[in-house]
Amino acid sequence: MATLFGIPLAALSGQLLLGLINGAFYAILSLGLALIFGMLNIINFAHGAQFMMGAFVAWLSLTYLGLGYWWALLLAPLVVGIVGIIIERTMLCRLYKLDHLYGLLFTFGISLLIEGFFRQLYGVSGMPYAVPEILTGGLDLGILYAPIYRLWVVAASVVVCIGVWLAVDKTRLGAYLRAATENPTLVRTFGINVPVLITLTYGIGVALAGFAGVLAAPIYSVNPLMGSNLIIVVFAVVVIGGMGSILGSVVTGFGLGILEGLTKVIYPEASSTVIFLVMAFVLLVKPAGLFGKETGGAAQADNGHARSERGNLKTLGIPLAVLLAVFAVAPFAVYPIFLMKALCFAMFACAFNLMIGYGGLLSFGHAAFFGMASYISAYTAKQWGFNPELSILAAALVSGGLGAAIGGLAIRRQGIYFSMITLALAQMVYFFCLQAPFTNGEDGIQSVPRGHLFGLIDLSSDMTMYYFVLAMFALVYLAIVRIVHSPFGRVLSAVKGNEPRAVSLGYEANRYKFMLFVFSATLAGVAGATKALALQLASLTDVFWSMSGEVVLMSLIGGLGTLLGPVVGAFFITGLQNYLAQFGAWVTIIQGLVFIICVLVFRRGIVGEIQGWSSDLMKRSGKLNAGASHGESKLSTPPA
Amino acid sequence: MSAGIVLQAKGLTKEFRGFKAVDDVDLSVERGSIHALIGPNGAGKTTCFNLLTRFLPLTRGSILFNGRDISALSAAHVARLGLVRSFQISSTFPQLSCIENVAIALQARGGNSFNFWSSERRLDGDLPRARELVDMVGLGAFADVAAGDLPYGRKRALEIATTLALEPEVMLLDEPMAGMAHGDIDQIVALIQKIRVGRTILMVEHNLHVVAELSDRITVLTRGQVLVEGSYQEISRHPAVIEAYMGGVDA
Numbered sequence: 001m002a003t004l005f006g007i008p009l010a011a012l013s014g015q016l017l018l019g020l021i022n023g024a025f026y027a028i029l030s031l032g033l034a035l036i037f038g039m040l041n042i043i044n045f046a047h048g049a050q051f052m053m054g055a056f057v058a059w060l061s062l063t064y065l066g067l068g069y070w071w072a073l074l075l076a077p078l079v080v081g082i083v084g085i086i087i088e089r090t091m092l093c094r095l096y097k098l099d100h101l102y103g104l105l106f107t108f109g110i111s112l113l114i115e116g117f118f119r120q121l122y123g124v125s126g127m128p129y130a131v132p133e134i135l136t137g138g139l140d141l142g143i144l145y146a147p148i149y150r151l152w153v154v155a156a157s158v159v160v161c162i163g164v165w166l167a168v169d170k171t172r173l174g175a176y177l178r179a180a181t182e183n184p185t186l187v188r189t190f191g192i193n194v195p196v197l198i199t200l201t202y203g204i205g206v207a208l209a210g211f212a213g214v215l216a217a218p219i220y221s222v223n224p225l226m227g228s229n230l231i232i233v234v235f236a237v238v239v240i241g242g243m244g245s246i247l248g249s250v251v252t253g254f255g256l257g258i259l260e261g262l263t264k265v266i267y268p269e270a271s272s273t274v275i276f277l278v279m280a281f282v283l284l285v286k287p288a289g290l291f292g293k294e295t296g297g298a299a300q301a302d303n304g305h306a307r308s309e310r311g312n313l314k315t316l317g318i319p320l321a322v323l324l325a326v327f328a329v330a331p332f333a334v335y336p337i338f339l340m341k342a343l344c345f346a347m348f349a350c351a352f353n354l355m356i357g358y359g360g361l362l363s364f365g366h367a368a369f370f371g372m373a374s375y376i377s378a379y380t381a382k383q384w385g386f387n388p389e390l391s392i393l394a395a396a397l398v399s400g401g402l403g404a405a406i407g408g409l410a411i412r413r414q415g416i417y418f419s420m421i422t423l424a425l426a427q428m429v430y431f432f433c434l435q436a437p438f439t440n441g442e443d444g445i446q447s448v449p450r451g452h453l454f455g456l457i458d459l460s461s462d463m464t465m466y467y468f469v470l471a472m473f474a475l476v477y478l479a480i481v482r483i484v485h486s487p488f489g490r491v492l493s494a495v496k497g498n499e500p501r502a503v504s505l506g507y508e509a510n511r512y513k514f515m516l517f518v519f520s521a522t523l524a525g526v527a528g529a530t531k532a533l534a535l536q537l538a539s540l541t542d543v544f545w546s547m548s549g550e551v552v553l554m555s556l557i558g559g560l561g562t563l564l565g566p567v568v569g570a571f572f573i574t575g576l577q578n579y580l581a582q583f584g585a586w587v588t589i590i591q592g593l594v595f596i597i598c599v600l601v602f603r604r605g606i607v608g609e610i611q612g613w614s615s616d617l618m619k620r621s622g623k624l625n626a627g628a629s630h631g632e633s634k635l636s637t638p639p640a
Numbered sequence: 641m642s643a644g645i646v647l648q649a650k651g652l653t654k655e656f657r658g659f660k661a662v663d664d665v666d667l668s669v670e671r672g673s674i675h676a677l678i679g680p681n682g683a684g685k686t687t688c689f690n691l692l693t694r695f696l697p698l699t700r701g702s703i704l705f706n707g708r709d710i711s712a713l714s715a716a717h718v719a720r721l722g723l724v725r726s727f728q729i730s731s732t733f734p735q736l737s738c739i740e741n742v743a744i745a746l747q748a749r750g751g752n753s754f755n756f757w758s759s760e761r762r763l764d765g766d767l768p769r770a771r772e773l774v775d776m777v778g779l780g781a782f783a784d785v786a787a788g789d790l791p792y793g794r795k796r797a798l799e800i801a802t803t804l805a806l807e808p809e810v811m812l813l814d815e816p817m818a819g820m821a822h823g824d825i826d827q828i829v830a831l832i833q834k835i836r837v838g839r840t841i842l843m844v845e846h847n848l849h850v851v852a853e854l855s856d857r858i859t860v861l862t863r864g865q866v867l868v869e870g871s872y873q874e875i876s877r878h879p880a881v882i883e884a885y886m887g888g889v890d891a
Contacts, residue, residue: 487747487763488756494744497733504693504727505806506719506748515754 012265013144019261020254021150021219024157025051027253028212029234031161032205034243035168038181039201040096042103043416046087048231049111050206052224054080054213056118059127059222069132072214080210085203091600092202093195100416101362102599105556108549109595111228116588118224126221153215160211161250168246177201229427232545236279236424239417242292252290269435276428280409283421287412319564320477327470336466337535342574343469344531347476349554349566351523354480357561358489359516360496364419364548365406365426366524369399371543372429373525378445378538379438388451388459388468388533395529396522402429403521404514411513426548433543444539448532465534472530476523481563483519492516553591556598559605568606646671646840647692647723647810651701654687654864661687663864664701669810674832674841676851679861680884685844686728688861689814692842693725694718705810720748722809728818728844730795734788738779738798741787742770745805770805777801777831793824797831804835811835813843817850829853852876860884 029047036044044050057079058072067075087110095102135149168174180187180194188194213227220226241252256275264271282289330339348370355361373395380386380394406429410421433439440446450459459465483489495502495509503509532538541547550573558569573591580587598605604612647669654662662684669675677685690696692703694715703711710718719725733741746766747753755762774783777797782790787798796816803811816832817825829850832841845851851858852872860867860875862884868875875881 482759483756485760486756486758487752487760488754490740490744490747490760490763491753493736494733497735498731500695500727501731501733501802502744503695503715504719504725504731505745505802506716506724507753508714508716512753515756519756 010144012262013141015261015265016258017144017146017150017154017261018264019258020154021257022260023254023257024154025212025216025230025253026234026237026257027161027250028157028208028215029230030237030241030249030253031164031246032208033234033238034246034249035164035201035208036205037243039177039198040092040103041100042092042095042107043100043235043420044202044205045104045107045231046110046114047107047206047209047234048227048229049114050080050084050209050227051213051216051230052118052222052227053083053114054210055129055217055220055222055226056122056213056224057210058214058217059129062129069214069218072217073211076214077207077210080213081203081207084206085199088199088202091596093198094600096198098603101419102603104362104364104416104419105552106596106599108552109592109599111231112549112588112592112595114592115224115228116585116590116592119585120589122224124223124225126223126226129217129222131218149218153219156215157212160208164208165246165250228545232423232427233275235420236275236427238289239413239420239424240275240279240282240289242289245291248291272431273428276424279421279424283409283412320474320481323564323567324470324474327473328467331463331466336462338574338578340462340466340469340534341531342571343473344527344534345551345554345574346567346570347473347527347530348524349551349558349570350476350480350563351520351527352551353555353558353560353562353566354483354523355516355520356555358484358492358496359513361411361513361517362416362419362552363410363422363517363520364545364552365410365422365424365429366520366551367543367545367547368406368426368429369403369521369524370528370531370547370551371433371538371540372402373399373528374532374538374542375433375439375445376525377529378448378532381451381533382445382448383438386451387455388453391451391533392472392526392529395532396525399525399528400518400522403518403525407514407517407521411510411517423545423548426543427545430540430543430545433540439538439540442540444537445532446537448536448538450533450536459533469530469534472526476526477563477567479523484563488512488515550591553595553598555605557594557602557605559608559611560603562605562607562611565605565607572606644670646706647842648704649688649692649701650704652688652691652698652703653700654684654691654696655699660864662691665861665864665866667859667866669840669842670857671840672838673856674836674843674854676855676858677842677844677861678846678848678851678858679867682863683861684864685861686814687864689725689812689844693723693812695725719806722806723812724803724806724808724810725812726799726803726814726816728814730792730799732787732790732795732798732802735786737784737786738774738790738801739767739770739783741798741802742773742805743767745802746770749806773801773805774798776804776834778827793820793827796820796824796828800828800831800835808839810840810842813841813845815844815846817845817847825850 029051033044033047036042054076057076058069061067061072061075092103092106095106131149135152138145138147139151168177176187176192176197180192180197184194216226237253237256238249240256241249243249256278259278260271260274263274270277352363352366355363376395376398377391380391381388386394406422406425409425410418413421434441450465452458453468457464459468491502491507491512495507495512499509528542531542554569554573555566556569557572558567559565576590577587580590602609645668649665649667652662652665652667653660665688677688679685687696691698694710694713698711701711702709705721705723710721733744736744743763743766746769747763750766752762771783774780777800779794779797779801782794787795790798800816816828820828825847832854855872857869858872858875859869860881867880867884868878
């Protein structure tokens with residue numbers, strides 16, 4: 001048998017072909033993402049779900065309409081594109097004036113909605129889709145036997161990519177598109193209908209995803225989850241390539257697919273993480289990405305974020321005292337296990353919110369810290385017999401260290417790139433936990449002993465454990481209040497408010513962000529570790545990307561940048577999950593809906609809205625009493 | 641290097657994808673002077689500022705501040721050394737009050753900035769000085785108003801107070817009069833004359849009356865290059881300047 005460097009040539013070329021196919025999907029998907037990002041300045045998180053939708057349209061039209069593969073290649077992009085256009089026209093178009101992060105959150109909600117919908121209808125087992133007859137069989141290429149269908153996929157995607165590139169680079173419409181990407185206002189003054197251009201771009205971008213979905217249908221089984229894992233890899237591809245050039249994203253997509261294929265032959269354990277490793281390396285060496293252009297400073301409008309709560313330290317003690325009093329009696333009315341779970345998520349959400357609310361940094365990878373910590377505390381408590389306080393400490397230290405590694409890389413990029421990088425690196429942590437022996441893979445670490453606090457207090461009863469969790473919650477909450485209202489917190493608020501100005505005053509903005517990241521990761525770790533002890537379980541769910549999404553949702557619905565908001569949000573979402581657990585995928589659908597509604601009409605969240613009303617009321621009555629105050633003191637009504 | 645030179649740029653060059661925004665500029669700023677950088681739009685004035693304060697990486701050239709090469713330092717580091725800039729578009733911390741804006745700058749000097757374990761009340765010692773600075777720029781009545789709610793001219797004044805809080809050796813003011821009404825301009829001119837004592841000011845300014853009134857020395861840039869340098873009398877008579885700059889203004 002022919003070998004190359006001791007590797008059988010057939011295996012090598014087989015994996016290369018597989019890599020090329022994956023690369024084809026990366027290329028088409030990142031191409032669509034780049035197109036959309038260029039015009040809309042939005043990272044389309046729903047891209048994976050739209051890819052999956054394309055595959056489903058193929059399967060559905062075959063099953064119910066009897067329309068075959070070739071029809072599907074035409075029909076699926078059309079359907080996905082039209083649905084995309086409807087989404088853009090009715091909802092997405094309202095977000096362009098806001099911080100880019102809201103676009104990410106909205107499309108994340110859309111992806112949950114689509115995914116939940118198909119899961120509810122068709123389950124997760126996957127539907128087979130046959131290769132069209134004309135493309136069955138294979139070619140013997142001497143060194144390998146290549147299925148014709150796979151060659152077709154590679155060829156078709158190369159043609160599509162080149163076609164899109166030519167259309168954007170060589171046609172008049174493409175010229176408008178490129179011009180509008182650079183300066184939409186100017187292009188509008190030329191009499192070109194930019195909103196239509198934007199809508200078209202989104203439609204075409206997601207139609208490409210639908211097309212890729214049809215191509216993928218005969219290779220992978222058609223199932224509702226086929227897009228969500230893929231999209232995270234595609235995000236990494238986009239970070240590596242940079243979204244500056246179309247050809248760049250195509251080349252990067254194929255290249256990384258091949259690299260992944262090669263890794264499968266040489267060192268299979270790393271094949272699922274190699275792209276993320278490349279991303280980390282590129283971030284260290286060339287943060288803007290291989291083909292990217294750095295978009296200058298970070299001076300982006302910050303109009304969407306809830307203003308962080310500051311300067312009312314005097315009134316802070318009261319809500320906390322009330323809160324703790326309520327929690328102290330709660331287990332006599334409510335099931336303590338539920339309360340413990342909700343409190344742990346409340347800690348987690350508070351830790352997450354520390355970063356977005358006070359640093360303006362949207363991490364989409366916080367599950368990595370929560371999940372890793374829950375494994376560490378579960379393992380040290382079960383295998384090494386650590387006391388609870390010690391296992392939580394160990395877990396917090398580990399997640400703090402992990403936070404330093406991930407944060408150090410992620411803060412090298414701004415805005416949505418930051419979010420994509422945290423998501424991708426967290427996915428790497430997920431794969432690590434999936435493969436590392438100490439986590440027990442799919443089984444997780446079960447029946448974790450709660451142990452004796454300081455070796456003295458037995459925590460095995462739910463009531464005792466509950467009060468321990470409550471104490472941990474109070475500790476985390478107070479730590480956050482302290483950090484926010486410290487000299488360091490002051491600098492953070494300056495960096496968040498106006499980063500270039502803070503730099504011009506001598507503050508190394510990135511060091512403050514880095515520290516904030518490590519704090520947030522550490523506290524998320526405390527939450528995860530406490531959860532593992534309270535529920536006596538550490539599992540892959542804790543470290544999966546959907547957990548990162550959940551914590552974003554909790555903070556968003558409670559109110560980003562408010563101290564109490566994440567607590568309210570955590571109880572709301574945990575309660576919702578508890579209540580809806582029997583309805584399966586409805587949880588996902590409803591979470592998606594909540595995301596969408598929050599982003600569209602309810603950006604201040606529950607606590608933010610209440611604070612907004614009460615401060616408006618106070619201002620109004622204050623004005624009545626004091627008569628005319630200074631100047632034109634406006635009733636500040638941030639965009640609701 | 642002359643003892644009188646506080647800031648010196650040699651062969652300052654910045655290329656954006658082949659376009660030379662700043663092309664081999666030499667600049668020497670005398671200690672204690674007010675030095676103006678003028679020129680038509682697109683001459684590279686603000687890019688020069690961004691290079692000098694390290695907000696943009698250099699393509700070529702070197703920058704000496706008090707004889708020390710700062711061309712590889714970070715923007716924040718340069719600021720801590722005493723070379724502090726303002727921005728063309730007023731740049732404040734919109735959610736903080738005037739006093740808090742200035743206090744943030746005072747805190748930068750205090751070395752308390754990574755302290756996350758004590759209360760921010762530890763910084764209250766800065767408040768009297770912050771109030772003093774806010775009063776000095778005529779914002780006493782607005783001390784507790786959020787910077788974002790100030791009228792434009794007041795924001796510029798606040799920005800100067802914030803910059804002053806750092807006691808910078810060299811202040812770089814990027815178009816301090818941009819978009820201001822006449823009354824406000826007189827106020828800022830008076831303010832600049834007040835604060836120049838004991839420090840050096842390098843400013844980009846379009847308003848030639850202001851430049852004539854304030855500057856000891858003027859460098860004229862066009863198309864990224866130094867056209868001429870001298871006093872206002874010298875440059876205002878220079879034919880190339882009249883051609884490239886004044887002519888455009890008078891027309």
